[in-house]
Amino acid sequence: MTVALAIGVVLLAATLYANTGMGLASEWASSPDASYGLLLVTVAATVAWKRRHLFLLAARSSDRKQGGLALLVLGVLMYLAGVLGADVFITRLSAVAVLAGSLWYVAGAGAARTMIAPLAFLLMAIPPPTLVVNAITLPLQLVASRIAEATLAAAAFPVFRDGNVLELPSTTLQVAEACSGLRSLVSLLAVGTVLAWASDRSTPRRAAIVSLAVPVAIVANGIRIAATGVACETWGPQMASGRWHTITGWITFAVATFVLVQLARVITRASGESRTVRAPEAVGV
């Protein structure tokens, strides 16, 4: 009876969010700005599967559930507002709220707490709304241009910046919208979230690790643009495009991830506590 009802609830939710899910999957598959969602959903599913025993164990004890009903109703209201107002972002957010509220109401607060990390990954997998993207893209472009200008000037390369355009002796680099660093910022935020969840237990330290992803990503993007300028001046303007350029982006992001891991290690070492079994060098041995 319980299993049949659970299957019915899942089918009902799937019917309700069929269009939303298909639109989200289509955006993940087609947009380079949102394709990280596929990986985050995979990570969320993996983490949820690994924690299923904890979830079932916590679900055996009946505890506070009224908050779950409130969250469920809130999610349903968000769904209606999103559908009737044609707001895709709110509709997508409501899916996570309905899922969290249902888990909380059916299984209890303790069981829902074991699924916070997968729910957070699902929440991050939703692409930010265009309003937010448009609002932060231009400031990111200008900040990246300034960092690249300062780096090139420090490396004794003559450069003139006009807004988001960098004039070099051999070429002119434009920090376009796709170069604003938003992709690396979103990706590094996701990496930071996974890293914080996997390497620390304290909520403030986790928040600190996730917050550090923002400056690291912005500075790394500026240095990436500066490196492109240096490569153009050294080997020619063809270095600003093609395979070399893609490899530069990867290398820069790998370096940014390394820096973030080291910063997380410093934070964990300073607190003297870690959730996982740490390497000797991580605890200063």
Added chain:
Amino acid sequence: MLHSTRLRAMLVVAATLAIAGVAAAYKLNRWTPIDACLCPTSQHADATQTATATDVPSAKPDWVRAQNDHSSSAIDGQALASVPLGRTESSAIGKTNTSGRSQFAPWGNAKGLSRMTSGSGSAPSVSMGGLWRLMALNSRRHETSATTAVVHTEKPARQPSSPRPAAPPRAPSRPGRPGAPPAPSLPPTTAATPLPTSGFNDFNLPVGVLAGAPDPTSGTLGPGGGVIPSVGGGLATTPEPGTFALLGTGLLGIAGVLRRRRRV
């Protein structure tokens, strides 16, 4: 006890989801956005209302129908269209229908005419004259479009199935029907004749260009007939790789770090 509690919770969740689905489906099928056409031409408003009423006869609630009812609306659009720019519309707005329940009036019901020149956000003010002037231009465009549609949809002459007596030759200019209003003297339009331009037709910039797409009129013709946009002189962009590749790289790095920690 726990089992029954869980069953009850599942039923509540299912009922909530079902209510949400039914409400969304009902509203999406029954609710249509309010016709936001601000064209003050009564002819166009009637056409819109007729089409809406034909499509969904009983779909709209009373308040929506009241908003679409421009024919009995408080504002006479033609009178407002003739108001010159910069003139206060207090005389025109003053024709508020005060009988019975409150009718729809754009920018709120002007209960106190003293507010009309106060410059508050919800009350019409002197600057509305420019908006009404724009709407008058738009109405002229609607009139011209309607005339063209009549010319286009004129049916071809049917071939008679049986021989009929020859009809008397018709006069080239048909007199108007008795009781019908005289036809407006509009310039003759044909299918090949371009529409007379109003104030809105002077700018023919494609929307794609406005939205930031490359101008299709510039560049060279490609092999498939497409247009290859011309590259700006020496301007190189520096785009990032896709987020899938970036996050994949980061997750691989984190997985390596965690694995190494656990092994040690």
